[in-house]
Amino acid sequence: MNILNLIRWKNLGMIALAQILVKYALLEPFGVATALNGLQFTLLVLASVGLAAAGNIINDIYDVETDLVNKPHGVLIGKSVSEKLAYNLFFAFNILGVLLGYYVATSVGKDVFFGLFVFVSASLYFYASYLKQVLLAGNVIISLLVALSIVIVGIFDLLPAVTPHNQETQSTFFKIILDYAMFAFFINFLREMVKDIEDIDGDYKAGMNTLPIAIGRDRAIKIAFVLSLLPIASILYYTATYLYHQTLAVIYFLVGIIGPLIFVAIKLFSAETKKQLHLIANLLKLVMFFGILSMLLYRFILLK
Numbered sequence: 001m002n003i004l005n006l007i008r009w010k011n012l013g014m015i016a017l018a019q020i021l022v023k024y025a026l027l028e029p030f031g032v033a034t035a036l037n038g039l040q041f042t043l044l045v046l047a048s049v050g051l052a053a054a055g056n057i058i059n060d061i062y063d064v065e066t067d068l069v070n071k072p073h074g075v076l077i078g079k080s081v082s083e084k085l086a087y088n089l090f091f092a093f094n095i096l097g098v099l100l101g102y103y104v105a106t107s108v109g110k111d112v113f114f115g116l117f118v119f120v121s122a123s124l125y126f127y128a129s130y131l132k133q134v135l136l137a138g139n140v141i142i143s144l145l146v147a148l149s150i151v152i153v154g155i156f157d158l159l160p161a162v163t164p165h166n167q168e169t170q171s172t173f174f175k176i177i178l179d180y181a182m183f184a185f186f187i188n189f190l191r192e193m194v195k196d197i198e199d200i201d202g203d204y205k206a207g208m209n210t211l212p213i214a215i216g217r218d219r220a221i222k223i224a225f226v227l228s229l230l231p232i233a234s235i236l237y238y239t240a241t242y243l244y245h246q247t248l249a250v251i252y253f254l255v256g257i258i259g260p261l262i263f264v265a266i267k268l269f270s271a272e273t274k275k276q277l278h279l280i281a282n283l284l285k286l287v288m289f290f291g292i293l294s295m296l297l298y299r300f301i302l303l304k
Contacts, residue, residue: 023036023157032170035158054121060077147184150180197271257291
């Protein structure tokens with residue numbers, strides 16, 4: 001169980017779920033031309049999950065000092081899991097992810113796509129070892145990688161299957177995937193900012209330069225509040241423009257995504273304690289989950 005907690009199995013499950021829904025809820029039901037068969041897609045998911053697991057491990061290794069202050073009871077490295085074992089698991093998951101990525105890239109005849117897995121692997125390492133200490137750089141790169149975990153299905157499954165005859169259809173579905181990736185980016189960026197505010201004490205002790213350390217906790221909360229309004233406005237616009245005639249979709253987006261985001265914004269506006277910030281971070285993860293699940297609605301929206 002300690003190993004599962006170390007690799008953040010719930011987060012890995014979210015990545016796998018998002019990728020599975022892109023293929024089997026968004027693409028396959030509509031007969032879109034795809035390049036990956038069942039085995040190739042499974043290996044793509046395993047490659048993504050493997051690299052994410054490696055990233056979570058190396059992040060924990062470098063975060064021991066800050067976690068001893070921010071969440072002392074949640075520290076695994078050096079307690080439940082030895083540092084040597086953690087490093088071995090980091091290398092194993094990294095090698096697994098990169099090798100599986102190489103196989104999938106070559107199997108669809110797009111060797112150049114292999115570079116994406118090398119980029120993800122390197123980025124996760126530099127995020128943990130350096131970038132997360134740089135003002136906003138870590139927040140941006142980790143959010144881009146979260147978005148990439150969704151887009152990568154379109155890159156490997158849609159792009160290799162593009163022909164002059166289906167280009168418009170492929171483009172339409174790729175844009176939908178990009179919309180979900182942008183949603184994931186903004187929600188994760190906001191969540192990372194909230195976590196930085198929550199963890200300000202440990203980060204300050206470790207010499208990091210996060211936004212709340214650079215400009216102060218109260219100002220960072222105000223900025224996070226303003227940023228929380230952007231996904232609310234964009235999803236309201238998306239719902240009103242494209243889904244207004246689909247009652248089921250409108251209700252789902254209002255109750256499962258827009259409503260919780262409004263609640264998050266209200267809580268952010270008056271947040272004062274670490275407990276309140278932790279609740280907000282968890283709510284944002286829940287919003288991400290319901291956002292991913294909304295792909296199940298497209299069967300009813302686009303086929304109606």
